[in-house]
Amino acid sequence: MSDITKALKDEEEALLRRIAEDPSHMDQIAALISARSGWVAMVLLITQTLLFLAGAWAAWKFFEAADPLTALRWGLPASVLILASLMLKMSLWPAMHAQRQLQVLKRIELQLARNS
Numbered sequence: 001m002s003d004i005t006k007a008l009k010d011e012e013e014a015l016l017r018r019i020a021e022d023p024s025h026m027d028q029i030a031a032l033i034s035a036r037s038g039w040v041a042m043v044l045l046i047t048q049t050l051l052f053l054a055g056a057w058a059a060w061k062f063f064e065a066a067d068p069l070t071a072l073r074w075g076l077p078a079s080v081l082i083l084a085s086l087m088l089k090m091s092l093w094p095a096m097h098a099q100r101q102l103q104v105l106k107r108i109e110l111q112l113a114r115n116s
Contacts, residue, residue: 028096048088055081
């Protein structure tokens with residue numbers, strides 16, 4: 001076996017070990033942030049977190065409200081903020097799935113290269 005073949009085989013084995021299992025959610029988020037448009041994902045994640053925290057605070061005030069008008073003043077913004085947070089979070093899922101699909105394609109390519 002030549003040095004080039006051995007080096008390629010070692011590299012393939014290391015890559016297969018690295019992508020042998022599905023990445024965790026935190027790994028997927030890290031890959032999303034380190035991608036080409038990572039700054040957009042970072043802005044969306046920060047905005048989503050702020051919207052959720054504001055919505056949780058408004059929901060807390062909603063449950064503390066004594067009269068119906070105060071409950072409406074806090075309840076409606078709470079629901080809108082939490083729903084906006086959810087929509088931003090769901091907007092990142094397609095990009096995370098695209099990263100996962102690319103990883104699966106790499107795994108298939110390596111297995112095909114190894115078998116041939």
